[in-house]
Amino acid sequence: MGTFLITGATSGIGRAVTLRLAEEGHDVYGIGRDEGRGADIEAASPRITFIKCDLSKDEELEAVMDRLKAMDVTLDGLFNNAATFGRPGTPERLPSSAFDDVFELNLLAANRLIQLAVPLLTNGASVVNNAAIVGHVKFPPMLGPYAASKAALIALTKTFAHRMKGKVRFNAVCFGPVDTPLSHKLYGGEAKFHEAMSHHFRGNAAKPEEVAPVVTFLLSDLSSYVNGQAITIDGGYSLS
Numbered sequence: 001m002g003t004f005l006i007t008g009a010t011s012g013i014g015r016a017v018t019l020r021l022a023e024e025g026h027d028v029y030g031i032g033r034d035e036g037r038g039a040d041i042e043a044a045s046p047r048i049t050f051i052k053c054d055l056s057k058d059e060e061l062e063a064v065m066d067r068l069k070a071m072d073v074t075l076d077g078l079f080n081n082a083a084t085f086g087r088p089g090t091p092e093r094l095p096s097s098a099f100d101d102v103f104e105l106n107l108l109a110a111n112r113l114i115q116l117a118v119p120l121l122t123n124g125a126s127v128v129n130n131a132a133i134v135g136h137v138k139f140p141p142m143l144g145p146y147a148a149s150k151a152a153l154i155a156l157t158k159t160f161a162h163r164m165k166g167k168v169r170f171n172a173v174c175f176g177p178v179d180t181p182l183s184h185k186l187y188g189g190e191a192k193f194h195e196a197m198s199h200h201f202r203g204n205a206a207k208p209e210e211v212a213p214v215v216t217f218l219l220s221d222l223s224s225y226v227n228g229q230a231i232t233i234d235g236g237y238s239l240s
């Protein structure tokens with residue numbers, strides 16, 4: 001059994017991946033900011049340890065990784081999952097500042113975490129970065145900073161995969177719409193999200209539990225020949 005570090009473990013896709021890994025018998029360190037939801041995931045399994053950390057603050061991230069190092073933790077995998085979609089807006093009018101928080105969390109924190117995690121990763125470990133179809137195969141006009149951050153995350157994924165030569169594998173998952181608080185917010189509320197999803201290629205969005213096995217597969221040795229890829233998982237959404 002392995003040990004995994006998951007960001008954004010308190011909600012949505014990260015939570016589903018955290019619970020699934022624990023069910024499979026792995027130890028999981030789950031990062032998030034919300035202590036209440038952190039306590040909920042810890043209550044779900046004794047294998048889950050919640051770590052409170054705002055990933056956009058370098059000093060908090062460094063303190064977390066120092067703590068894991070001091071505990072002699074080694075990691076079999078890392079899921080860089082926490083993200084924000086920032087402020088939607090027409091690309092010709094968005095100020096440069098609209099990119100700041102989005103790139104800080106979605107790209108720079110992910111990069112920093114990978115850098116700090118490398119010494120803890122075992123030979124054969126796997127890193128999965130949560131990109132999106134937005135930034136890979138679909139480019140809605142109002143989400144420029146988010147799409148650009150995800151496209152950059154895919155490039156970073158491939159760069160690390162090349163650099164690590166298979167000693168650690170790096171892949172990006174590019175999900176279509178998933179039923180989570182983030183997507184509800186993006187569509188202006190849960191009801192509007194479900195109305196929009198009725199026009200999805202297959203009639204609804206995925207639940208986090210439906211997509212979590214893709215991530216746990218990529219984190220496992222079962223995917224040992226999958227490296228440096230950006231994989232679209234969207235139930236056919238991008239075909240329409």
Ligand SMILES: NC(=O)c1ccc[n+]([C@@H]2O[C@H](COP(=O)([O-])OP(=O)(O)OC[C@H]3O[C@@H](n4cnc5c(N)ncnc54)[C@H](OP(=O)(O)O)[C@@H]3O)[C@@H](O)[C@H]2O)c1
Pocket residue numbers: 007008009010011012013014031032033034035037053054055056081082083084105130131132133174175176177178179180181182183
């Ligand atoms: N939902 C979709 O349709 C969809 C589609 C494609 C890709 N994705 C990607 O999937 C990933 C997860 O999204 P989700 O839909 O599952 O969202 P979610 O349910 O809103 O979960 C986001 C998670 O990120 C954590 N988080 C946010 N900012 C953080 C920060 N500064 N520091 C630490 N943790 C932070 C949140 O924890 P706290 O609140 O506890 O801080 C929460 O656990 C994102 O990368 C997103 O871009 C989502």
